[in-house]
Amino acid sequence: MNLPDSSPPPTWIDRMRWSDDGLIPAIVQDASTGSVLMLAWMNREALIRSLQTGQTHFYSRSRRALWHKGATSGHTQHIEQIRVDCDADTLLIQVRQHGGACHEGYLSCFFRLAVGDQWISDQSPVFDPDRVYTQAELSRSTAPTDPTTPDTPAPSAQAERRPAASAAPPPADTV
């Protein structure tokens, strides 16, 4: 699933039905277990970058920037298959997930189940977000800036990591 940088993008990208904002939703699914990990948004550049690198890249609607999943946490998603729906307005991306997909420490962002009037977490965390994101911040503060990827600004740990779910309205969208 790696497209050489020098290759033209596949022509099917132009057959996708991009929204007026130039986006499509991308469902990310664990290729081995079938677990749905997350939903995020891609623009044309994010999709091409995903095809070129074999790792998921998305477009953050709140930050208005390209976003390499796992850039902060190391929890990257390695693409096995890309499927398209009958309307060509949604992608299903099957991946090998390193670590967890959710910034709250879970394998899947869908770790909560609606039960009556409540959302109940019925899954166990697979990593400690405090540890992972603190280490990432420390590494970032001592690492040299990579000038070769100006088009993929890595999100800050704060941007990739959002506050824990609570009864209060969730924070502003970061995916």
Place this chain on the structure above:
Amino acid sequence: MNLPDSSPPPTWIDRMRWSDDGLIPAIVQDASTGSVLMLAWMNREALIRSLQTGQTHFYSRSRRALWHKGATSGHTQHIEQIRVDCDADTLLIQVRQHGGACHEGYLSCFFRLAVGDQWISDQSPVFDPDRVYTQAELSRSTAPTDPTTPDTPAPSAQAERRPAASAAPPPADTV
């Protein structure tokens, strides 16, 4: 997963992060196999109707109307679980799918795989859309109108059924 009509909607509906248009994407997954069947959109009414009936209802952005999945084809989706993501802006609905989810005759709308420059169908149809939708049209033309559900206009067979995928740009959005 059936909420009595007389019950108030669960309060978590107000904690969902509805878009400016009052919508959220809902991923529909086969509860037994994990296969991702489709993505569609819900407004508040579609979600409440889904909770009340135990069957998926969506909001059609193109027709601007509530839509009961399977109203035309009989291929309803019976809800087993509803999960919410960490941002509370996407639902994952796990269902028992009757027939196929895709109007083109496939179990899943994601029956096409991106391979190089092409989309390749790698799944077999589970029903004949010509037969199913023609029969539905015939039944509709002889059946009395049901005046008890004015808020859930059943889509016409043409509306639920979209033309087959081709190299040409797909038709206008009907989900």
